[in-house]
Amino acid sequence: MTSFTMGKSLRRRFHRLGSLPYFYDVSARWAIWLAVPAVVCIAYTVIAGLVLVPPDYQQGDVFRILYIHVPSAWLSLFAYTTMAGAGVVALVWRLKLAEIFIVAAAPVGASFTGLALVTGAIWGEPTWGTYWVWDARLTSELILLFLYLGVIALHQSIASPRTAGRACALLSIVGVINVPIIHYSVVWWTTLHQGATLSLSGGSHMESDMLWPLLAGALGFSCLFGWLTLWGMRVQLLWRERRSRWVMRRIVNG
Amino acid sequence: MTHRLSVAGLRCGRGERALFAPLDFVADDGDIVRISGTNGAGKSTLLHTLAGLLSPISGTIDWCPDANEAVPSLGLIEHQNALSQVLSPVENLTLLSRLAHPASRIDQATIVDTLETLGLRRLAHQPTHTLSAGQKRRVTLARLWLIAPRVWLLDEPVAALDSAARRRVSQRITRLAGGGSVIVYTTHERMGLGDTRCVALD
């Protein structure tokens, strides 16, 4: 029984003291592997979207905003889903890194959601004739923004970082019920918002010339999300462990 | 020899700041452990951490369980009395004893009898908010008679009590320790318990 507790406490100590500095060091290298594809892909998407791709047969040049709108809308949902997944990991396995991930990903996800809403409004005016309608897809995307803001607000109002991380984990899990509702809102209520541009079953309704920049944009935005979140995590990690020796050592050594 | 409670290198606090220097002590069945320290030294936090309500900042707490119980059954009396103001003492104690021993039938008569030994018979069915601070404390201490956990964690048990009630509670605690319970308590008053161990927080 004593050896069992000793093993457990040793393992816990290893987790606490071992993995965080390791992650901090290794993540600096991962960040580069995310940053390079992010910059390359997004640059390609922007250039292709603005210049290379022909105008749409119906919407003309207006549709070019799609190359920003669609990837950010995808990422807004994807980021929340990963946060909920990390929430499960944080609560079940008590993994500190998962808590930190949620805290770091929330502002990034909120930014993507905001970007999707703004570009959607800009796109909506010329095509639908209105900046905003209380359409199911738009409304639920707005609610997603509020979910992100809720996680951020909860994190800011709890003083103890450990508790704040776990509280945010639970809230992300509870909020994930909205993600399928957002995803299916276009199918359930036949609304103004068009259906998915790409779907796994139905294939794409897009010309391949137009499609490739979009896919590149999605990849680029995903890498951007990973990159920004990783940096956010590193900052959170330094702040949380600011009293520990390994942080001191790294700051002293530069 | 395995001890019922062994604490090694324990540091606790709310948030990240530890309230006292690392703590090591053990307690066996029948021990009465007095936790001493100034106001804000972390006595209540330590009791909460021992009860598993707070996670320690570092260090370990090992409860040596009996063969047939996974967790040691544990009673905690905090500063707060755990009494609903709108319910009567009897109603409150019914719930508290049911929480501690779901299977046993502690009936109303037993509770009223216990309240009588503490001089509260007349108030047994009054709403708790009509009682004085000392009377409320006595109601919550009636748990010492009603339920029998292996470990009692008592935070300032005799605060606000008059000397007669204080003596009665001290006798009861000594009797419980004699029966093999572990008592961990904090106090600023003189309680006249035969402390077997003393832990000072600094």
Add this chain to the structure above:
Amino acid sequence: MTRTRRRRLLLVMCLLVGLGGACALILIAFRQDMLYFHEPSAIAAGDVPINTRFRVGGLVAAGSVERPGDGLSVQFKISDCTATVPVRYRGTLPDLFREGQGVIAYGKLMADGEFVADRILAKHDSSYMSPDTAQALKAGTSDACLPANRQYSR
């Protein structure tokens, strides 16, 4: 030990029953009509109440758009595969409004079977192509009559 185990079993059973029940209810829900929305064929079949506001969606029938009088009023027909509904509207139309285009009209159905809209929104489909491709496609096939649900989600 058996008590603990029996209790855990009971809790897991409760959870499974709850989750199973929720899944069953959602599956039943998907079999139901989930659209607060009508199609021209439903209106033609007389399933739709008169004089209440609802939305109607479909394609603007080819050759049906007329602008009588001052030019601010417009009359056209919304159609799905099987039926068409005449629509009357007064006001500005969105840029994408044109024949063959999907639209959603908000308004009321009159007793004479005409739909008086107070708001028209153009729905752009989710297929994107260059004008050349669109030209080529148009030459190949006429805008075939698709099942109603495909028209909007296309």
Add this chain to the structure above:
Amino acid sequence: MRRVFWAVFRRELAIAGRQRGALVHQLLFFVLIVALFPLGTNTDQTVLIAVAPAVLWMGVLLSVLLSLNGVFRADHEDGTLTQYLLAGEPLAVIALAKMIVHWLASAALLVVAGPVLMLMLGVSLDAWPAMILTLALGTPTLVFVGAIAAALTLRLPRAGLLLGLLVLPLYVPVLIFGAGVVRAAIVGLPYAGAVYIMAALCVLAITLGPWAIAAALRIGLDA
């Protein structure tokens, strides 16, 4: 497990019974929200009927939110919550008992009052079954989901405002489906699909909610 459930259930019921004034206050709050609404419009009957489902549901949302603000407060302040945490029984069972009583004591009245207020707004009697059904299915969801956030914010200063910020986005599905069903019922459209979804949400909230509330209480008290 059953004994502890019933012990908590009886205790909560007794407390609710002795604080009947609070029930009336909540009902009055709900009635006031709904009753003040027409005063802000030009009381055009068609307008009132068009917005009645939304107004009623917003009233329900806000009343439930207000009642949740204090659902764990008394237990936390007098230390009963600590005793619940220490009980050998699953905290979820205790949370379930507590939330059922909370629903009975607060939201059940709204289920009765909602349809009456609906009549006052001029909606025809045909929509009654839909209103009662959606309220009966929706309010438990609101109570169980809201209690998770209430537990998370238990020890925080100015928890009330934060609670609204956290909870209202989570209430959106109930609002959409609940008001949608009533709207459909008013114009005589079929609404069974949305009712099934509300029922599914309700079942999910009751089965998973207590576990989440228990976890949230442990997290919230650690703050």
